[in-house]
Each structure stands twice: as C-alpha cells, then as structure tokens.
Amino acid sequence: MAPVREDPAGRRCFSNGHAPTGCKDAQVTALLNWAAFEQTLTDALTTAVRSVITTHRDEQFYAAALAGIYREQNALIALPTLGLNSIQALSKHPVEDQPDLRWSVLDWEHVDDDWLPDARSWEQALTAEACRDTTAHWESTFQRYLMLLVRVCQAVRRRSQDLLILVLDDEHHELLIRDTLTPSDVRRYFPELDVRAAEAAQVAALPGDTRAAYYVSRLDSFDSEEAESALRRLGPAAVPALVEMLAVSQQAWQAAKLLGEIGQADDSVVRALDAALTRCSGPDQAWIASALSFLGRLDLVFSKRNQLPHDVVVTAICAPYTSFRNYTLAPRPLDYRPLEEVFEHHPGYAAALAEELAPGRGHCDLSPAEAAEANRALTSSHPAVRRHAALCLEALHR
Structure with a gap:
C-alpha cells in the first residue's frame, strides 16, 4: 500500500503522488448493492486465481492476496491489487531477502490490477457510498469493505483447496490476517503475530x-x-x-x-x-x-508569527476547525470567535485562511451541543466562516 501521511490540517494524501478519484468524481445515484458486490468479487477472484494457476502449472503457488488498497479519508476507496506468488518465484531471490518478500505482494511475480471486470464502476459506487455522510460513515463503510474482502478470500479459498488466500494491508495487518485465516494457519504462516500478542500482554501489565x-x-x-x-x-x-x-x-x-x-x-x-x-x-x-x-x-503562535513561515501560522489558525479535531479524546468546544478575530485584525491572512477552510479541504465533525455556535457563525461577517459553519451543520444533520 502507498504510504499515507496527514498534514497538520488533518487531510490525508498518498506520498507516491497517486491522484485518486475523489467523492465529487464518484456521483452514483444508486446505493451500493453490497451483496452483488461481494458475489462479483468472489467470482472474479476465483476466475483470476484459477487462470494464473492453470497458465503456470509448473509452479507451486503458496498464496494469493488482495493488497494495495488505496484510500483517502472522505474520498477515494479503491479496489485492491491481486497478487499470486509461488515457491519457485520466491526462490529466485537471495535467501536473506525471502522473509520480507514472502508477503510483499507488489514484489510478487504475478500481480494484476485488472482482475475485476467493470472495476471502475464498482470503485465509484463504493466511494460514493462512503462519502454520502459524515467522516464516521466513511470509516464504517471502509471497515465494512475490509470485512467483505475477508469473506471473499475465505469463499475463494474453499473453492481453491490448499491455496492460501488472504487480505494484506499495512494499517490493519494483524486484524485482517487473524480474521481471514484459521488460528492454525496464523501459527504456521505468521508466527510473529503470536509473539507480538504475548508481548502486548506483557506491556499491558x-x-x-x-x-x-x-x-x-x-x-x-x-x-x-x-x-x-x-x-x-x-x-x-x-x-x-x-x-x-x-x-x-x-x-x-x-x-x-x-x-x-x-x-x-x-x-x-x-x-x-x-x-x-x-x-x-x-x-x-x-x-x-x-x-x-x-x-x-x-496566542503563543501569534506572539512569534514574525519568526514563523506564513503557512505555519495559517495552518495553526485553522487547526481547531479541521478534521484534526475528529481524532482527539475531548476536543475543546467549537468556537469561531478566534478565527473571526484573525479575519478582522490580521487581514493579511484572510486569503490563505479562506483557501485552507474551503470545501473539500477537511472540516471537523460537530456534536449536537456545538450546533448553536455553528448556527451563530452563519451570521458572521466573514464568508469563509459562514461557509465552514454551513458545511459542518450539513454534515451533522445528514
């Protein structure tokens, strides 16, 4: 999977320069048919796996995996890449490199990004479903998608007998392996996870x-x-x-x-x-x-603003109003007054603030108790504040 990083405003982006299809590009009117999606993936994966094995009868395949699941919070959720690897392909590499390459799907000999027919339509439907509500809905949709992939792999494995079939993802590595495989498979193929579980128990004490x-x-x-x-x-x-x-x-x-x-x-x-x-x-x-x-x-940031880059100050001003806030244990109550004061007394920051708070840049989720402050901000003399408050209220009332 391409590494994902967050900027201080809470937006996520891929460090490999991948340009994802965002929610605005995924306008699909019908809701995602989850049952049809699962069946389509199961049939396509079965066909793709059998095709590779049949074409390369002289190889002993030890695993097939779905991996490389690109996503951007509140935007794209992509379909995985399919990889298959054989003992013969692995043995071409130096012995010391084989442990790392054994489960590195993008380094496998047989990798296919086009294993699913009509993949773009399914990707658009999935992304549209995830983006139709709050950040929490996006997260729950993505988790549902991962569990669907787990079931798909289990179903295809039942059709493929001895071949190991699993979902691999850096962020949810252990969870997906344990959900996809039997405990005996985990002990056999991923013994390090049991070692980590024992270590975690020790740390917890x-x-x-x-x-x-x-x-x-x-x-x-x-x-x-x-x-x-x-x-x-x-x-x-x-x-x-x-x-x-x-x-x-x-x-x-x-x-x-x-x-x-x-x-x-x-x-x-x-x-x-x-x-x-x-x-x-x-x-x-x-x-x-x-x-x-x-x-x-x-106030401490502003007291040193002449020593700081302009964009650092702008990012700090906007931080309490972005999705960074959604990950906190107990966020401070929503308050637009500090932002309005900057617009009023420091107009040199106004254009950059408006851009940073624009739609699509990642806004914060509100609790019902914060609706009053957002409604007050709808009457602000500053368009960027009004627009941001309206976006937050729209998400709250979906």
Whole structure:
C-alpha cells in the first residue's frame, strides 16, 4: 500500500503522488448493492486465481492476496491489487531477502490490477457510498469493505483447496490476517503475530509511564498506528514521554500531534510546545503550532508569527476547525470567535485562511451541543466562516 501521511490540517494524501478519484468524481445515484458486490468479487477472484494457476502449472503457488488498497479519508476507496506468488518465484531471490518478500505482494511475480471486470464502476459506487455522510460513515463503510474482502478470500479459498488466500494491508495487518485465516494457519504462516500478542500482554501489565515509553519507541516502526492509538488511550499518562519526544528532530511532529489529540493543556505541555516552536522547522514546526492552537494557545503562535513561515501560522489558525479535531479524546468546544478575530485584525491572512477552510479541504465533525455556535457563525461577517459553519451543520444533520 502507498504510504499515507496527514498534514497538520488533518487531510490525508498518498506520498507516491497517486491522484485518486475523489467523492465529487464518484456521483452514483444508486446505493451500493453490497451483496452483488461481494458475489462479483468472489467470482472474479476465483476466475483470476484459477487462470494464473492453470497458465503456470509448473509452479507451486503458496498464496494469493488482495493488497494495495488505496484510500483517502472522505474520498477515494479503491479496489485492491491481486497478487499470486509461488515457491519457485520466491526462490529466485537471495535467501536473506525471502522473509520480507514472502508477503510483499507488489514484489510478487504475478500481480494484476485488472482482475475485476467493470472495476471502475464498482470503485465509484463504493466511494460514493462512503462519502454520502459524515467522516464516521466513511470509516464504517471502509471497515465494512475490509470485512467483505475477508469473506471473499475465505469463499475463494474453499473453492481453491490448499491455496492460501488472504487480505494484506499495512494499517490493519494483524486484524485482517487473524480474521481471514484459521488460528492454525496464523501459527504456521505468521508466527510473529503470536509473539507480538504475548508481548502486548506483557506491556499491558506495565505501569502507565513505562507503557508510554514503550509505545513511543514503536512510533517509528511497522506498527506505528497501533502505537499512536495506544498512546491516545493512555491519555495523560503518555504526556511526559511525548514531551520528551519534542526534542527529537523529525519525530517532534508526531509527539505534538498526539499531545494535541490527548488535549491536556497544562503548563508543562504548553511550555514544552512553546519552547519547541521556533527551535524546530518543517513538519515538526507546523504540528507544534497546530497543537498549541488546538490546546487554546494560538496566542503563543501569534506572539512569534514574525519568526514563523506564513503557512505555519495559517495552518495553526485553522487547526481547531479541521478534521484534526475528529481524532482527539475531548476536543475543546467549537468556537469561531478566534478565527473571526484573525479575519478582522490580521487581514493579511484572510486569503490563505479562506483557501485552507474551503470545501473539500477537511472540516471537523460537530456534536449536537456545538450546533448553536455553528448556527451563530452563519451570521458572521466573514464568508469563509459562514461557509465552514454551513458545511459542518450539513454534515451533522445528514
């Protein structure tokens, strides 16, 4: 799968330059027929797998996998690539490389992006279904899609006897393997998962600060998203370890992001972020500025605005109103007044703010209690504020 990164405004983009089909390009009037989708995928996968095996009778295939599932939150959900690999193909590589290549589908000898007939229509229908409501609906649709792929692989495996057929995805690696395969298959083909499960049980028994240090050490590893989730769940217990991480160049951004999501705005956190703001640069600096804003200390960013890049200040101003807010444990109540004050007293930022808050750039989800503030903002003298509030209210009332 192409690596996915988030910018401080909470938007997701693929780092390989892939230009996805967004929701606006996927206007499909009929709702997705999930049963027909599942049956179509099952039949097409059966046909594609049998075709490869029949064409290459001299090879002993050990697995087929669906992988490379591109997605962009609130936009594209793509269909997976199909890969098959044989023992003979794997043996062409040096022995020391084989463990990594065994499950690296895009490095397999037989890879097919066109295994599903009428793939674009199904992709458009799936994306349109995901995008027809809130971010939460997009997430639940994507999870339903993954479970559908699990069932498809299980059904095709029953038709293909001994061939292992599974779904592989970096973000949901262990979950999909355990859902697709039997426990005995997991022990045989992915023994490292049981080792990790035992390790996780040991970590869970540790004191909170020790657990936090462990998960911080995993932020730059294969299971970094799992580590991020664990740190968010730890909440205040994770704060000291994350504050220390602000001193690490090219990792400070992740610490700042998590501090903002945990939402503890005590003096130690604010002082550490403020001290790091002008010491850092690039993504580190942008996330630190955004975290300060999200914790209600945009004043500290503005006090140093002459030392900061223009886009860093703009991103910080907008942070409380973007989808970054949707990942926090307890977001601060919606308040458009700080944004309106910037429009009124610092007009030099107005054009960039309007662009950053434009439709399609990722807006925050509201709770019902925040509807009153959004309704008040509908009467704001600033068009960008009115437009943003209207988008949020529209999503809330869907």
